[in-house]
Amino acid sequence: MLLIALAWPACSSLAGPYREYAIRFDGGAPPALDQNPSDAELIDAVARVMSGRLGLPFPATIKAYVYVNEATLVDGLIKIAGETSDEAWDRGRFAVGVATRGGVFLRGDYLARMHVVGRAALFAHELTHVSQRQLREGGRRQPAQWILEGHAEWVKFQVLDRLGYRSYTESRDDIVRCVVGAATPIKLFPDLQTLASNTRWTQSMNQLGSAATYGQAFLAVDGLVERYGSARLVEFLGRFALAADPREHWGKVFPISYRQFVDESRVRLEGLSRATPSSAGAGSPAASPPSSCR
Ligand SMILES: [Zn+2]
Numbered sequence: 593m594l595l596i597a598l599a600w601p602a603c604s605s606l607a608g609p610y611r612e613y614a615i616r617f618d619g620g621a622p623p624a625l626d627q628n629p630s631d632a633e634l635i636d637a638v639a640r641v642m643s644g645r646l647g648l649p650f651p652a653t654i655k656a657y658v659y660v661n662e663a664t665l666v667d668g669l670i671k672i673a674g675e676t677s678d679e680a681w682d683r684g685r686f687a688v689g690v691a692t693r694g695g696v697f698l699r700g701d702y703l704a705r706m707h708v709v710g711r712a713a714l715f716a717h718e719l720t721h722v723s724q725r726q727l728r729e730g731g732r733r734q735p736a737q738w739i740l741e742g743h744a745e746w747v748k749f750q751v752l753d754r755l756g757y758r759s760y761t762e763s764r765d766d767i768v769r770c771v772v773g774a775a776t777p778i779k780l781f782p783d784l785q786t787l788a789s790n791t792r793w794t795q796s797m798n799q800l801g802s803a804a805t806y807g808q809a810f811l812a813v814d815g816l817v818e819r820y821g822s823a824r825l826v827e828f829l830g831r832f833a834l835a836a837d838p839r840e841h842w843g844k845v846f847p848i849s850y851r852q853f854v855d856e857s858r859v860r861l862e863g864l865s866r867a868t869p870s871s872a873g874a875g876s877p878a879a880s881p882p883s884s885c886r
Pocket residue numbers: 717721740741744
């Protein structure tokens with residue numbers, strides 16, 4: 593049984609969400625979903641996988657707010673999430689979903705046109721950001737942007753696997769193809785050090801696209817988890833709640849220096865184009881990236 597408290601606020605005014613769900617994280621294994629679950633059923637199932645199977649913490653209550661368009665979503669970020677107008681426009685413009693401390697703010701007009709796998713992916717990515725905020729609750733600093741985004745992508749693909757939508761290996765292979773076949777050659781990707789800053793991340797995303805940013809960050813986090821396990825990554829994210837110098841966190845958790853990890857990730861990334869047979873060979877056209885590349 594799904595246990596979703598579904599509130600229907602008074603008829604949607606221009607300023608409010610047209611739907612609002614309180615998400616439940618407890619209650620054991622996620623229920624079997626039918627072929628086209630509602631947003632409420634799906635987000636609840638995603639949250640349960642994240643909480644129960646992946647061990648990610650969440651605030652006691654969080655909500656999903658669904659809006660009809662960009663202007664109302666931005667308005668919700670200001671009125672419900674308490675963001676300033678500038679912050680809200682920065683985060684809400686062009687966004688399909690935005691995570692805040694109290695929940696996820698979603699564009700219902702986009703959701704209505706999305707396939708179930710795309711919706712599950714979006715919910716998992718944004719809910720990861722909610723959990724990351726919970727992990728560092730009380731702290732003043734935050735981890736590098738590439739770690740936050742790479743982790744959100746890693747969780748997303750784990751959730752799709754565990755809900756039976758797409759195997760993790762298949763998702764990972766897709767990302768490798770997106771990265772290798774990207775319009776921006778890997779050599780021109782910014783390094784992870786550059787992608788540590790939120791501003792540089794956004795600039796890189798806008799100028800170079802998602803393979804250079806989300807794709808690269810996911811593969812780095814995938815490598816980190818493969819070597820040291822996901823529990824260490826969660827421990828690292830949680831250390832930002834402490835008053836300690838944030839530069840010490842990495843070394844307390846991972847038995848490799850940050851610099852060395854960043855350098856090794858770069859080598860691994862640049863090795864992908866050589867390791868992918870379909871793009872090898874001088875003069876042969878790069879394999880066309882799968883249509884799922886953003
Ligand atoms: Zn994100």
